[in-house]
Amino acid sequence: FKFFMEIAFVNSREFYEANKDRYKKVVQNPMRRLAAELLPEALLIDPQFDTRLGTIVSRIRRDTRFTKDKTLYRDHSWLGFRRPGNRISESFTLYFEITTSGYGYGMGMYSAKPDLMKPMREHMLAEPQRFLELARNLESRGFVVEGESYKRERFKDAPKELKPYLNLKGIGWHYFTPSLSRAMMPELTGEIKEAFSVLGPMYRFLRGISEA
Numbered sequence: 001f002k003f004f005m006e007i008a009f010v011n012s013r014e015f016y017e018a019n020k021d022r023y024k025k026v027v028q029n030p031m032r033r034l035a036a037e038l039l040p041e042a043l044l045i046d047p048q049f050d051t052r053l054g055t056i057v058s059r060i061r062r063d064t065r066f067t068k069d070k071t072l073y074r075d076h077s078w079l080g081f082r083r084p085g086n087r088i089s090e091s092f093t094l095y096f097e098i099t100t101s102g103y104g105y106g107m108g109m110y111s112a113k114p115d116l117m118k119p120m121r122e123h124m125l126a127e128p129q130r131f132l133e134l135a136r137n138l139e140s141r142g143f144v145v146e147g148e149s150y151k152r153e154r155f156k157d158a159p160k161e162l163k164p165y166l167n168l169k170g171i172g173w174h175y176f177t178p179s180l181s182r183a184m185m186p187e188l189t190g191e192i193k194e195a196f197s198v199l200g201p202m203y204r205f206l207r208g209i210s211e212a
Contacts, residue, residue: 079096081093093108117171
C-alpha cells in the first residue's frame, strides 16, 4: 500500500527506476505467488484459462498510446484469469485487485463487448430461472452487479426480472472492501478461493460450460 501511494504521488520514470527492486519484492512477486496459489481453483471453473503468470498478473507500466491519460505507472495491481488470445479489456475475467484503498474480487468484462454479451444473453433467455437463482445468490453474498445499461429497453418481451440484466452493455459482479488490514492477513488467499467458488457457477453458466 505504501508503494502504491508513493508512486501515485510521484508517478515518474525516475521514481520507478529507483524503486524497481522494491516493486518486485513487495508487489510483483507476492502477486505472482498469489496467482499460482489461486490457479488450481480457477482452472476448476474454466480449464481453458491461460496459465502463464506473466499474463495473469498486471504490469505496472501503463499503455498510454491510445488514451488521454498519460500516467506512466499504475498505483494498483490485479490478477485476472482469462482465456488466451485476447487482451484483458476484451475478455470475460475472474479477478482479484488491490488498490491504495483496499481490495476486491469478482468477474466481468473491462468494457462492453457485444460479441461477449450476445451468447451470455442467449443463455439467460434460455434458462431465466436458473440465471436469476445464480444472480440472487451472488448478490445475497455481497457481490454487486456492474455494467452500463442501454438508455432504451431492448428486450421488451423478456421476463420482467431478467430485463435489467439483459439491458446491460456488459456484465459482471464485484465485491470490494476498504479494509487494508484484512488484505494483510494470511487468510486472504482462502477468502479469494471461497469467492471464486461462489462466482464459479455463474461464470460457467454465462460461458456455456457444462456442469457435468
